Amino acid sequence: MSRLTVAVTGAQGYAGSLIANALEARGHTVVELVRRPKIDAPRKQVMFDLSQQLDPSVLRDLGVNGLIHVAWDFKQVTSDTIRRVNRNGSIRLFDSFLAAGGGTGIFISTIAAFDGAKSLYGQIKRETEQEALQRGFWVVRPGLIQGDEPGGIVGVMLKLVKKLPIVPVLGYGKRVLNPIEASVLSKWVSQLVEAPPPSVEAAIVVAARPERQSLDEIVRSLIQKNQLGRRLLIPLPWQPVWLALRTAEALGLKLNLRSDSIISLMNQNPNPTFSDPPVFS
Amino acid sequence: MSEYLVVGSGPAGVSAASALLDCGRTVTLVDVGLGLESARQELVERVAQQTPDQWDRRDLAPFYEGANADAKGLSLKRLFGSDFPYRSASEKLGLEIPTGTLKPSFALGGLSNTWGAVVMPYNDTDLAGWPIREAELAPHYRSVCKFMPIIASVDDLSANHPIYHESPQPSLPGRQVSHILTHMSKRREALSRAGISFGHARVAMRSRDCQKCGLCLHGCPYDLIYNSRQTIELLKQNPRFTYLPSQVVRAVSNQDDQVLVRVEDFQTGQMRDLKAARCFLGAGVLGTARIVLESLKRFDRPVRMIDSQHNVLPLLMFRNPKGVREERSHSLCQMFLEVNDSSLSRHGIHLQLYGYSDMFNEAFSKLAGGLAAKVPGLRGQFLGRLLVALCYLHSDESGHLTLRLESDGEGRPGRMVAETVPSSSAAAIVKRLSWKLFRHSSSLGLMAAAPAVHITPPGRGFHTGGSFPMSETPGEFQVDTLGQLTALPRVHLVDASVFPTIPATTITYTVMANAHRIATLASQIDSHSK
Numbered sequence: 001m002s003r004l005t006v007a008v009t010g011a012q013g014y015a016g017s018l019i020a021n022a023l024e025a026r027g028h029t030v031v032e033l034v035r036r037p038k039i040d041a042p043r044k045q046v047m048f049d050l051s052q053q054l055d056p057s058v059l060r061d062l063g064v065n066g067l068i069h070v071a072w073d074f075k076q077v078t079s080d081t082i083r084r085v086n087r088n089g090s091i092r093l094f095d096s097f098l099a100a101g102g103g104t105g106i107f108i109s110t111i112a113a114f115d116g117a118k119s120l121y122g123q124i125k126r127e128t129e130q131e132a133l134q135r136g137f138w139v140v141r142p143g144l145i146q147g148d149e150p151g152g153i154v155g156v157m158l159k160l161v162k163k164l165p166i167v168p169v170l171g172y173g174k175r176v177l178n179p180i181e182a183s184v185l186s187k188w189v190s191q192l193v194e195a196p197p198p199s200v201e202a203a204i205v206v207a208a209r210p211e212r213q214s215l216d217e218i219v220r221s222l223i224q225k226n227q228l229g230r231r232l233l234i235p236l237p238w239q240p241v242w243l244a245l246r247t248a249e250a251l252g253l254k255l256n257l258r259s260d261s262i263i264s265l266m267n268q269n270p271n272p273t274f275s276d277p278p279v280f281s
Numbered sequence: 282m283s284e285y286l287v288v289g290s291g292p293a294g295v296s297a298a299s300a301l302l303d304c305g306r307t308v309t310l311v312d313v314g315l316g317l318e319s320a321r322q323e324l325v326e327r328v329a330q331q332t333p334d335q336w337d338r339r340d341l342a343p344f345y346e347g348a349n350a351d352a353k354g355l356s357l358k359r360l361f362g363s364d365f366p367y368r369s370a371s372e373k374l375g376l377e378i379p380t381g382t383l384k385p386s387f388a389l390g391g392l393s394n395t396w397g398a399v400v401m402p403y404n405d406t407d408l409a410g411w412p413i414r415e416a417e418l419a420p421h422y423r424s425v426c427k428f429m430p431i432i433a434s435v436d437d438l439s440a441n442h443p444i445y446h447e448s449p450q451p452s453l454p455g456r457q458v459s460h461i462l463t464h465m466s467k468r469r470e471a472l473s474r475a476g477i478s479f480g481h482a483r484v485a486m487r488s489r490d491c492q493k494c495g496l497c498l499h500g501c502p503y504d505l506i507y508n509s510r511q512t513i514e515l516l517k518q519n520p521r522f523t524y525l526p527s528q529v530v531r532a533v534s535n536q537d538d539q540v541l542v543r544v545e546d547f548q549t550g551q552m553r554d555l556k557a558a559r560c561f562l563g564a565g566v567l568g569t570a571r572i573v574l575e576s577l578k579r580f581d582r583p584v585r586m587i588d589s590q591h592n593v594l595p596l597l598m599f600r601n602p603k604g605v606r607e608e609r610s611h612s613l614c615q616m617f618l619e620v621n622d623s624s625l626s627r628h629g630i631h632l633q634l635y636g637y638s639d640m641f642n643e644a645f646s647k648l649a650g651g652l653a654a655k656v657p658g659l660r661g662q663f664l665g666r667l668l669v670a671l672c673y674l675h676s677d678e679s680g681h682l683t684l685r686l687e688s689d690g691e692g693r694p695g696r697m698v699a700e701t702v703p704s705s706s707a708a709a710i711v712k713r714l715s716w717k718l719f720r721h722s723s724s725l726g727l728m729a730a731a732p733a734v735h736i737t738p739p740g741r742g743f744h745t746g747g748s749f750p751m752s753e754t755p756g757e758f759q760v761d762t763l764g765q766l767t768a769l770p771r772v773h774l775v776d777a778s779v780f781p782t783i784p785a786t787t788i789t790y791t792v793m794a795n796a797h798r799i800a801t802l803a804s805q806i807d808s809h810s811k
Contacts, residue, residue, distance in 0.1 A: 035320065037342040047343035047362065052318040055364040058347045061356075 005029040007064045010071030014151025022190035050089030056099035065103030066193045079120050087128045094135050104193050105137035112264045119264035143208025147182030171266050172235035173216030178208035205275045238266050286557035288530045291391025293563030293776035295512040296793040300800035307521045313387035313547050314526030321361050329502040333494040344499045358395040361500040366394040374571050378699040382740030385567040390510030398485040398506050399614050400790035407784035412753045412762050421794040428512050430487045438480035450488040452481040455610035455636040456602040464726035471724045476622040482614040493609040532576040533772050540771050563776045570748045580688035584748050589783040590679030591742035592711045594670045595730040601665040605637050612638035628675030631785035635669045676783035680704040680739035701739045744788040746777025764799045
């Protein structure tokens with residue numbers, strides 16, 4: 001196996017940092033593409049902002065021959081700005097990578113991305129997937145990412161159950177989700193980067209456990225795992241919560257939880273297909 | 282309708298625009314006008330609010346991106362780590378040019394975003410073969426000084442190259458260059474007999490406010506190095522001036538007594554026509570050539586571009602002045618050496634000397650590799666003595682480039698292809714020059730590392746022009762002394778495209794003075810004919 005130099009966006013985030021560690025554990029070199037690079041950072045860092053163009057010659061000079069695109073700007077709320085920053089920014093990044101000589105490209109999407117997705121997050125991730133596929137990249141769709149110190153939506157849930165004695169469980173807790181362990185995901189991705197370019201049919205990898213868990217179960221296991229003691233779970237309809245969040249967003253308030261995440265959580269892909277873990281020599 | 286139209290916001294464009302405004306004209310300047318990405322801009326602004334002592338140097342990482350120095354010199358220069366000065370231009374112009382040579386710019390401020398800011402006026406010796414004389418340029422060198430600061434000192438060089446600035450900025454030589462200047466001053470007779478003169482560098486920079494942070498080669502956070510963007514900001518305060526960004530000029534034509542300028546919107550690709558009494562093309566040597574060839578529909582005809590080729594010559598000082606690497610200094614050119622020796626070259630050779638900067642450190646690490654770590658003190662002994670000279674040759678003795686606008690087979694313009702043609706004499710002259718310097722080591726106080734000289738390809742120094750040279754009796758691809766092609770009256774080429782030769786002593790200052798001269802005279806013609 002040849003050692004690669006892999007550029008990772010979102011490498012200071014939850015999933016990105018685990019993926020970067022996993023890559024290094026497999027002997028690859030990681031270049032972090034970050035908003036605010038530091039000279040003495042432990043890994044080589046390059047300034048990258050989804051809203052701006054990345055100069056291919058910087059990647060070329062560093063000998064980058066792999067790209068894992070994890071970053072997603074969640075600060076954007078309107079479909080217009082999400083598209084402009086996240087989809088167009090991703091396209092620019094893909095093209096810079098290809099202009100720099102290319103290599104294996106992996107776009108980290110979401111299990112919420114599918115044709116007919118109701119959330120903007122799912123829709124625009126899906127649009128970006130198409131762009132990645134056209135360029136011969138792998139697309140990885142992680143399920144609900146769980147771990148010891150979870151980030152993302154599970155991180156938000158954990159914060160909530162830690163703070164509140166009474167925990168609202170949206171959609172009456174009946175929605176079923178496909179989780180994945182963060183450590184498993186990062187291992188999958190770090191192996192995938194060594195794989196030959198994907199065939200068009202097999203380029204989408206769904207990284208999630210086929211066994212589904214209901215939201216109710218997920219919250220209960222979070223409480224148990226973190227030894228939070230007794231919590232009262234109250235099943236609630238999701239619509240009023242969504243409306244409240246939507247109103248706050250319309251008023252320009254910045255919250256940890258976005259209304260679109262509720263849509264995404266409550267409208268899962270009814271028929272996801274699951275991929276087997278990659279097997280490589 | 283605007284009276285006069287200027288194309289391009291580089292040094293040529295802003296000089297022409299300034300001249301026209303001074304003549305009372307109404308001016309629209311069209312430009313693509315790309316700028317620094319906002320993330321980097323925010324960092325620059327944050328840094329500029331503090332003194333270098335207050336900086337957390339770790340935050341400056343983005344400024345160093347893409348800056349690779351090795352024994353062969355610098356990689357393509359960037360501004361604050363960004364390549365925006367070169368972005369999109371080659372693609373939009375359909376240009377194919379060998380990598381490692383010159384590039385066009387679509388940036389606000391053009392190539393002055395990344396220039397070395399070295400300025401020296403031409404004298405009559407330099408202007409041999411030109412249809413204009415030093416006296417005709419002199420008032421315009423002076424006019425340019427009104428918006429461009431210049432470091433200059435009265436020394437041996439000022440006898441042949443006047444200081445046109447009324448209040449020049451002070452020189453800021455570092456320890457290395459101060460030492461060498463003192464050493465050479467004591468031996469100027471001997472040097473003079475050898476045809477070597479020397480003096481402080483002339484640099485377009487507000488040295489009075491310099492914070493000596495040493496970032497110059499990556500970009501000045503305090504905006505003290507002249508950039509023609511600064512002049513655009515100044516001109517915008519004039520009510521008779523309009524800045525029109527996001528425009529790519531495609532072609533120009535004459536209609537009655539007016540010029541029709543075909544522009545493409547950079548974002549949408551939409552075409553439209555602008556009308557002007559006169560049009561001044563300062564789109565840079567590649568951009569202007571594309572506009573002219575497309576306007577004249579001259580396809581598949583080679584155009585010769587001349588170049589003042591540059592070479593990188595490491596110099597090692599005999600003395601190692603103390604504290605060079607710890608010293609706070611600016612890292613632009615600090616000193617000139619002029620070599621006039623007819624046994625070497627029919628023309629003068631111009632050397633720009635650079636003292637220690639972080640780039641040297643990087644190049645040394647690459648060169649010495651593991652040796653640097655094993656031999657203690659090697660780095661200090663070597664870098665404290667190292668100066669780098671960029672040696673420029675006259676265009677007659679440099680390689681050149683040819684440029685051809687291809688047709689797409691259906692009579693429409695296609696790609697523009699440039700090729701480099703190396704000179705048979707350049708390498709020999711540089712070799713002889715380095716041995717000459719080596720022979721005069723004791724007078725110079727330094728030793729030229731002659732075997733280490735690196736000869737760069739034509740175009741690499743960006744001192745390129747002469748595609749449509751000025752002539753008293755212009756032929757097909759020549760212009761008159763007002764920059765007009767016979768086939769395109771009232772369209773004035775004002776950038777380096779019109780240079781009949783490119784003397785070794787830098788290019789930009791004369792581009793500016795000549796653009797200012799052409800615009801002033803063109804405006805006067807219209808006043809007289811009314």
